[in-house]
Amino acid sequence: MKIIDAVLGWFRPDAITTEPQVKRIRLETVDSTNSFLRNYTPAADEPMTVAVAGYQTAGRGQGENTWESEAGKNLLFSVLVHPVMLPVRSQFLLSEAGALALKEALADYVKDGIRLKWPNDVYWKDRKLSGTLIETKLGGGHIKDCIFGVGLNVNQTVFRGDAPNPVSLCQILGHEVDKDELLDKIIRKFSDFYHLLEMGGYNDISAMYHEALYRRGGFHRFRDADGEFDGAIVEVEDDGHLILRDRDGRIRSYQFKEVEFIV
Known part of the structure; x- marks a missing residue:
């Protein structure tokens, strides 16, 4: 090139x-x-x-x-x-x-x-x-x-x-x-x-x-419209949705700006 x-x-x-x-x-x-x-x-x-x-x-x-x-x-x-x-x-x-x-x-x-x-x-x-x-x-x-x-x-x-x-x-x-x-x-x-x-x-x-994802393994703190929670990254879908699993086993799907990493 x-x-x-x-x-x-x-x-x-x-x-x-x-x-x-x-x-x-x-x-x-x-x-x-x-x-x-x-x-x-x-x-x-x-x-x-x-x-x-x-x-x-x-x-x-x-x-x-x-x-x-x-x-x-x-x-x-x-x-x-x-x-x-x-x-x-x-x-x-x-x-x-x-x-x-x-x-x-x-x-x-x-x-x-x-x-x-x-x-x-x-x-x-x-x-x-x-x-x-x-x-x-x-x-x-x-x-x-x-x-x-x-x-x-x-x-x-x-x-x-x-x-x-x-x-x-x-x-x-x-x-x-x-x-x-x-x-x-x-x-x-x-x-x-x-x-x-x-x-x-x-x-x-x-x-x-x-x-290469940041916080790819284990549970980490996140914040959405309902407050803070512990979540583990499951995957990022082809359309860009971030899929998390909380400690209760519930799957949560987010578009950009709908969830925040607590650093």
């Missing part, structure tokens, strides 16, 4: 090229990389587009959440793909594939403790290393476009927002990390997992995702 750089006001002008493959667009400042790609029209021979920003003025997390990031310290990027081969009912596989790509790339730096917190956060032990905002555009019973917006804490060491448990690679490792090198690894892993989806490897991706 070849990564092609297109530079918009940042980095090397000689990196501009019109070759196909994965196109990476570098932006010095943008409201959000998801918003940029939502309004972007890729070339016909451009199956995957990556927009990476030095700073986002309106970076978003899930729902109404914002994403805190010190300028130039972290990886803020979005990936645009066109997974028309994937039925709408199976779209959560995209979330699984994206989360696995991050986990596998980070494994080159952190050998232990990296897990995937449902639906697609990346955790180191009990602390949040990365979050993803996924947006899809549907058509004809398939997914026309999918944008993965990723905020990954890399070299930031002080977090002043109200997020309860952030951590960065620099804090874990005790030294800064080359962000470009890390991004290259993530894009390549993403391309690998996306190709596996194209080849119909749905069961493989689902199995790897379940194996």
